[in-house]
Amino acid sequence: QVQLAESGGGSVQTGGSLRLSCALVGFSYRASYCMAWFRQALGQEREAVATINGAGTTSYADSVKGRFTISLNNAKDTLYLQMISLKADDTAMYYCAADGWSGGYCDADRGASSFDYWGQGTQVTVSG
Secondary structure: OOEEEEEOOEEEEOOOOEEEEEEEEOOOOHHHEEEEEEEEOOOOOOEEEEEEOOOOOEEEOOOOOOOEEEEEEOOOOEEEEEEOOOOHHHOEEEEEEEEEOOOOOOOOOOOHHHOOEEOOOEEEEEEO
């Protein structure tokens, strides 16, 4: 059974950095998945910020390009989101997500409804 579990959220000052982790359980062949980080601010829709496909190709929302980096460590069964130069607008609950992938679309404008597997979320708060 596929499971995802996020960690690494917290409170940080404007301009600071955080690295989110997503433990992957039950992903027997990771190249068959499109994986993503989403975020949802209070009162807002859930939006993708970064994706990575089974070939290692990444995609980012315009709002985070140059500041966020998605990566996958297969040896550690972990998906990461490195965030630098954080802004107040980055404050949100962050979720990792996964969906089956066989070479199709896996860009950062994919909607949340197209992903089958989700973690429980980790809160990121940027202030100051």
